[in-house]
Amino acid sequence: MRMRRPFLILAVIACALLLGASNARAQGQTADKPWMIDFGVGISPSVKGNINSGVIGTFQGQTVAVVPHTYSDVYGNSIDWHFGGGYTLDAVSEIHGAFIYQSTAANLVRLGDFGPSSLYGQFSDYKSWALDIGYRRYVPLSDARVYAEGTIGIADVHRINVVFAAPQSNLITENGDFYDGTAAFTWSVSAGVLFPVAKQVDFNAQIGLRHVGGLANVDQFVGTSLAAINNDSARLSFPIIVGVRFRFR
Numbered sequence: 272m273r274m275r276r277p278f279l280i281l282a283v284i285a286c287a288l289l290l291g292a293s294n295a296r297a298q299g300q301t302a303d304k305p306w307m308i309d310f311g312v313g314i315s316p317s318v319k320g321n322i323n324s325g326v327i328g329t330f331q332g333q334t335v336a337v338v339p340h341t342y343s344d345v346y347g348n349s350i351d352w353h354f355g356g357g358y359t360l361d362a363v364s365e366i367h368g369a370f371i372y373q374s375t376a377a378n379l380v381r382l383g384d385f386g387p388s389s390l391y392g393q394f395s396d397y398k399s400w401a402l403d404i405g406y407r408r409y410v411p412l413s414d415a416r417v418y419a420e421g422t423i424g425i426a427d428v429h430r431i432n433v434v435f436a437a438p439q440s441n442l443i444t445e446n447g448d449f450y451d452g453t454a455a456f457t458w459s460v461s462a463g464v465l466f467p468v469a470k471q472v473d474f475n476a477q478i479g480l481r482h483v484g485g486l487a488n489v490d491q492f493v494g495t496s497l498a499a500i501n502n503d504s505a506r507l508s509f510p511i512i513v514g515v516r517f518r519f520r
């Protein structure tokens with residue numbers, strides 16, 4: 272797994288925030304095991320963002336016309352796995368962080384036209400690791416706790432390759448680099464609810480919006496008539512997550 276400097280910087284910031292919060296809490300009240308951990312899984316339907324943008328240009332002496340495809344067109348709904356934890360600041364607020372792993376296989380899609388032939392593309396799987404940290408505010412109810420949350424973070428998005436094929440033109444390319452591996456900034460806003468299911472266990476359900484910054488362009492398209500194919504690669508999704516939380520109390 273590649274470790275990039277921005278990812279490490281965010282990890283250090285997260286540790287510093289939690290340490291600072293712990294010290295502040297210790298000065299204000301007695302310690303009562305304020306830590307908790309949680310696990311979750313869900314899907315992230317894409318709301319906005321293109322895996323490729325529309326472009327007209329030339330490739331190997333042939334006219335190429337490519338139509339835009341969203342992340343949903345190529346990848347459908349990605350599967351999200353969450354592992355995180357929180358630190359209680361007071362009865363209604365906490366600092367929360369999560370490692371998020373996303374993975375989904377790509378569909379074969381018709382990208383457009385290559386000369387007299389239809390042009391197809393087979394992308395590699397979408398995979399990413401992310402670290403998100405933020406603030407969560409609770410509204411206690413009779414049998415549950417409703418919350419709102421905002422986070423920022425860093426996503427380590429793996430390199431995305433693609434194979435192009437134009438059957439009528441007898442063209443098939445090697446598995447080439449379409450996006451370089453990227454350390455992209457993220458932000459999210461979400462709302463959820465915790466239901467107690469045992470003395471120290473809660474069921475968690477959460478929905479929200481999550482933005483992952485644009486992916487890194489590859490050198491093979493820079494300066495060519497096809498350079499715009501990598502535009503608008505930032506992704507906005509609508510995560511729907513369920514899981515469990517364990518409280519150390």
